[in-house]
Amino acid sequence: MPDYTPTPDRYADLLVCVGRILIALLFVAGAVQKAIDPDAAGQLLVGRGLPWLLVWPALVFNAAAAMALIAGVWVRGVALALALYCLATSVFHYLPEDPWQMSILVKNWAIAGGCLVLAAHGPGRYVWRWLR
Template identity: 70%
Template sequence: MTSTADIAVLVGRCLIACLFLAGAAQKVLDPGSSMALLTDRGLPDLLVWPALGFNALAGLALVAGWAVRPVAALLALYCGVTSLFHFLPGDPWQMSIFVKNWAIAGGCLVLAAHGPGRYVLGGHKHGVT
């Protein structure tokens, strides 16, 4: 029998994945805004492309339930690093994004600790769970 917790883990995993998939789509549709954010911080704008790839692959892995523990741990680290781009104490909007990144990192850490849950693509847990 399906438990509410099993469904909650699946929905939570997919909601977190949507954030990263949307980030990948944004980078495809408008790479310039992410490139500007990178160059404003003294980083090469070409870093947008590996970030896009990571966002897309990690998001798909979360949806599918594949290698959720290591992927979620990497996403938590990614959120921590990218939060620094938004640490602008004089800008309330950027500070809200900074805090949201840490909240998303928290959700990723829960997935890293507990794995994908019962529902994964293919009906069984792939790789490291």
């Protein structure tokens, strides 16, 4: 009779690590984009009645959260914060007349979903232990 006892997936921790890094790269790119051309994000903020200067805390948050995900530290809390950030910032892309912006809105929701999975399951085994 075959043994159907569940066994841990030997690649699960590696896949979680790769997933963490891929999600983090989106936020690295967001930080770099804000650093290179802060007006693009600033205009989205101003268009929704918010101060342009919020670009800078968003840049810092994007960069710090990305580094935490890459390192695998504080993943549950950081991932939850990133999920909320993605859901909140999706409002800026709600422009039904612009299909490109609407696709970004849905991508933000998908990224939030990935972050919620990280928040639920944690960083996996591959983390930078010396940072903990």
